[in-house]
Amino acid sequence: xxxxxxxxxxxxxxxxxxxxxxxxxxxxxxxxxxxxxxxxxxxxxxxxxxxxxxxxxxxxxxxxxxxxxxxxxxxxxxxxxxxxxxxxxxxxxxxxxxxxxxxxxxxxxxxxxxxxxxxxxxxxxxxxxxxxxxxxxxxxxxxxxxxxxxxxxxxxxxxxxxxxxxxxxxxxxxxxxxxxxxxxxxxxxxxxxxxxxxxxxxxxxxxxxxxxxxxxxxxxxxxxxxxxxxxxxxxxxxxxxxxxxxxxxxxxxxxxxxxxxxxxxxxxxxxxxxxxxxxxxxxxxxxxxxxxxxxxxxxxxxxxxxxxxxxxxxxxxxxxxxxxxxxxxxxxxxxxxxxxxxxxxxxxxxxxxxxxxxxxxxxxxxxxxxxxxxxxxxxxxxxxxxxxxxxxxxxxx
Amino acid sequence: xxxxxxxxxxxxxxxxxxxxxxxxxxxxxxxxxxxxxxxxxxxxxxxxxxxxxxxxxxxxxxxxxxxxxxxxxxxxxxxxxxxxxxxxxxxxxxxxxxxxxxxxxxxxxxxxxxxxxxxxxxxxxxxxxxxxxxxxxxxxxxxxxxxxxxxxxxxxxxxxxxxxxxxxxxxxxxxxxxxxxxxxxxxxxxxxxxxxxxxxxxxxxxxxxxxxxxxxxxxxxxxxxxxxxxxxxxxxxxxxxxxxxxxxxxxxxxxxxxxxxxxxxxxxxxxxxxxxxxxxxxxxxxxxxxxxxxxxxxxxxxxxxxxxxxxxxxxxxxxxxxxxxxxxxxxxxxxxxxxxxxxxxxxxxxxxxxxxxxxxxxxxxxxxxxxxxxxxxxxxxxxxxxxxxxxxxxxxx
Numbered sequence: 001x002x003x004x005x006x007x008x009x010x011x012x013x014x015x016x017x018x019x020x021x022x023x024x025x026x027x028x029x030x031x032x033x034x035x036x037x038x039x040x041x042x043x044x045x046x047x048x049x050x051x052x053x054x055x056x057x058x059x060x061x062x063x064x065x066x067x068x069x070x071x072x073x074x075x076x077x078x079x080x081x082x083x084x085x086x087x088x089x090x091x092x093x094x095x096x097x098x099x100x101x102x103x104x105x106x107x108x109x110x111x112x113x114x115x116x117x118x119x120x121x122x123x124x125x126x127x128x129x130x131x132x133x134x135x136x137x138x139x140x141x142x143x144x145x146x147x148x149x150x151x152x153x154x155x156x157x158x159x160x161x162x163x164x165x166x167x168x169x170x171x172x173x174x175x176x177x178x179x180x181x182x183x184x185x186x187x188x189x190x191x192x193x194x195x196x197x198x199x200x201x202x203x204x205x206x207x208x209x210x211x212x213x214x215x216x217x218x219x220x221x222x223x224x225x226x227x228x229x230x231x232x233x234x235x236x237x238x239x240x241x242x243x244x245x246x247x248x249x250x251x252x253x254x255x256x257x258x259x260x261x262x263x264x265x266x267x268x269x270x271x272x273x274x275x276x277x278x279x280x281x282x283x284x285x286x287x288x289x290x291x292x293x294x295x296x297x298x299x300x301x302x303x304x305x306x307x308x309x310x311x312x313x314x315x316x317x318x319x320x321x322x323x324x325x326x327x328x329x330x331x332x333x334x335x336x337x338x339x340x341x342x343x344x345x346x347x348x349x350x351x352x353x354x355x356x357x358x359x360x361x362x363x364x365x366x367x368x369x370x371x372x373x374x375x376x377x378x379x380x381x382x383x384x385x386x387x388x389x390x391x392x393x394x395x396x397x
Numbered sequence: 398x399x400x401x402x403x404x405x406x407x408x409x410x411x412x413x414x415x416x417x418x419x420x421x422x423x424x425x426x427x428x429x430x431x432x433x434x435x436x437x438x439x440x441x442x443x444x445x446x447x448x449x450x451x452x453x454x455x456x457x458x459x460x461x462x463x464x465x466x467x468x469x470x471x472x473x474x475x476x477x478x479x480x481x482x483x484x485x486x487x488x489x490x491x492x493x494x495x496x497x498x499x500x501x502x503x504x505x506x507x508x509x510x511x512x513x514x515x516x517x518x519x520x521x522x523x524x525x526x527x528x529x530x531x532x533x534x535x536x537x538x539x540x541x542x543x544x545x546x547x548x549x550x551x552x553x554x555x556x557x558x559x560x561x562x563x564x565x566x567x568x569x570x571x572x573x574x575x576x577x578x579x580x581x582x583x584x585x586x587x588x589x590x591x592x593x594x595x596x597x598x599x600x601x602x603x604x605x606x607x608x609x610x611x612x613x614x615x616x617x618x619x620x621x622x623x624x625x626x627x628x629x630x631x632x633x634x635x636x637x638x639x640x641x642x643x644x645x646x647x648x649x650x651x652x653x654x655x656x657x658x659x660x661x662x663x664x665x666x667x668x669x670x671x672x673x674x675x676x677x678x679x680x681x682x683x684x685x686x687x688x689x690x691x692x693x694x695x696x697x698x699x700x701x702x703x704x705x706x707x708x709x710x711x712x713x714x715x716x717x718x719x720x721x722x723x724x725x726x727x728x729x730x731x732x733x734x735x736x737x738x739x740x741x742x743x744x745x746x747x748x749x750x751x752x753x754x755x756x757x758x759x760x761x762x763x764x765x766x767x768x769x770x771x772x773x774x775x776x777x778x779x780x781x782x783x784x785x786x787x788x789x790x791x792x793x794x
Contacts, residue, residue: 015444022447029443037434037666045612046426047412049743050419058613085661087635088485095523110647115636115661118649126492126632129525135647209662216442216455216665235523236633238484239512248748250507250532252515264482264512265606267667268613269434346446351645 024358027213103150157323214274292361303373421755424610500547554720611671689758700770
């Protein structure tokens with residue numbers, strides 16, 4: 001069988017000598033992006049000016065990009081729109097879901113990415129009608145789904161440990177209890193196969209700048225289940241989600257389908273970078289990504305556990321229960337990660353003691369993983385925790 | 398006196414032979430942008446990867462850009478953050494304002510840009526607590542301000558006619574009645590002097606892609622009056638508005654000041670373009686912009702009225718009551734505008750009969766205005782409304 005990633009490895013512009021294991025935080029630069037942006041700026045904006053909205057495809061770019069993402073997350077064409085940030089999109093999805101039920105409880109878990117919890121806290125506080133955000137441990141989510149739950153709001157892959165929720169089973173259980181579901185795919189889209197339609201998920205949001213490699217702060221995306229969209233009334237509405245934006249009516253009439261999740265004018269330069277980046281996924285099957293990702297992460301775990309005493313696996317050991325990242329705990333994790341970065345192996349750190357490593361088959365090979373593990377072993381073997389390089393101030397990102 | 402715009406005219410890359418009178422819709426390309434984006438992409442993203450968030454100033458870019466905008470709208474440093482779209486920012490400002498009062502009426506006018514009305518309609522509907530959006534004619538706003546108004550929400554310059562509200566007087570009247578104020582500066586920022594602090598405005602939002610020339614869909618901005626921010630609880634919150642985003646606490650604690658109006662990860666490429674574009678305003682005084690804008694628009698009105706019978710001025714005749722655009726009505730306005738564009742004079746059209754022309758001294762001169770008026774006169778003189786070019790389908794943008 002031909003390795004489908006031989007082609008994709010040539011599509012990324014990685015600094016020489018670097019092993020980049022942080023594509024779960026910010027994907028690297030696709031080679032197609034500089035030329036696309038140069039054209040978008042100099043020609044489409046510079047020459048066509050206002051005409052770019054029609055002549056350059058800007059107006060429909062949220063749907064064009066959305067359709068490219070849809071293919072990767074098991075969503076039908078037309079059900080995904082790109083734009084805004086993941087947080088803003090989650091606010092839209094949550095308020096839309098709450099518009100479809102009289103129940104008051106939003107159920108999530110304590111392992112959810114904090115911004116998702118902030119979105120819910122402030123949205124529910126603003127509603128001021130007795131809504132409640134109920135948080136349970138990730139492993140207790142299934143038993144906590146009951147007839148009071150309005151919305152089950154989860155991130156599929158835990159940002160610290162990589163622990164993977166069972167989207168299909170939890171969605172089914174939520175539906176059986178009469179609840180709606182919102183899935184945050186920040187660490188799923190482009191990381192593993194997602195089957196939104198098959199799982200029956202009602203809403204999903206996700207991120208353009210991690211595994212999709214759209215660039216820093218790339219637009220996020222929103223999925224609405226076909227059939228659910230017509231009932232959904234997001235609290236944040238704007239002209240580009242209107243049925244007829246250029247009629248300039250004073251009354252809001254939501255556009256059909258997911259387009260109603262559009263709000264204001266989208267950031268075209270960032271959106272064009274994401275659009276170009278997504279072409280790396282052409283003809284890539286997410287099942288192949290998953291096999292290769294598991295092979296890389298299993299190799300990394302084996303190499304680290306063989307050569308790096310003192311590191312404790314923080315991710316699920318069974319790859320079926322893990323996303324596309326592997327995390328290890330170490331009491332001096334921050335310092336170790338700084339030392340790794342200084343030697344060209346880039347992962348990241350999450351307090352208090354987690355080192356994260358993301359595995360992205362589009363541009364990573366087994367030899368990269370071996371080199372990363374060997375560098376880590378070397379650092380740990382030579383480490384004296386009194387040395388100043390292990391006491392740098394904690395970075396903010 | 399030296400013309401301060403001799404320098405700025407050299408900073409824009411306009412297509413040869415074009416008179417661009419649509420900078421009130423999408424500003425043209427500043428020459429500084431291609432190089433900045435090339436560096437941002439190839440070096441900051443491509444080489445520094447995730448490190449760009451600290452090393453390249455990405456994390457603070459919303460505040461960096463916000464401070465550049467603040468100088469143009471009479472806002473103190475630290476009171477403006479860039480990011481999201483104008484619509485999303487208006488939603489944040491409106492929900493934040495409503496969190497500060499028990500009153501239920503949002504007062505606006507029928508001339509407001511429709512997206513502002515959509516934002517309010519859907520936000521109030523989501524609250525579900527009996528809030529009401531009250532719309533009056535623009536000239537009736539002052540008398541409609543009473544003790545029931547929670548928030549006066551207006552766009553300073555009418556997007557069709559250029560009619561200018563008296564921000565200072567209306568804000569004072571609103572405050573005297575115990576109401577808060579939100580000003581949409583979409584057609585004000587970079588168009589005319591704005592004195593947010595002097596007027597005592599509580600919130601303001603505005604657009605990065607019109608007079609600020611930040612590129613298609615450039616990030617918008619939000620102002621919160623120093624002193625008001627600590628009481629404001631926007632309904633849309635996210636990690637970048639948290640007091641300590643990288644503590645990853647599960648509880649939201651808003652950052653001090655306007656930073657709490659940040660939500661998710663901002664689109665850095667689009668934000669960097671806006672940042673570069675704003676440097677065109679260095680050492681420019683908005684009072685000079687205003688004088689030059691009035692000179693250009695008065696010249697245009699005089700030339701058109703002299704040479705174009707059949708056109709009816711839709712803008713206030715007194716420049717004190719007008720923003721930086723001039724609109725004329727014509728029964729065949731759409732067709733006339735298409736003919737103008739075909740001859741290199743770019744304005745735009747708003748149904749049913751308004752032709753808009755924006756005046757932007759940073760890159761326009763009197764001779765451009767004369768040429769535009771002469772072209773318009775020539776088209777009207779030769780027009781036969783039966784000819785097919787006057788019956789093209791209405792454009793969507």
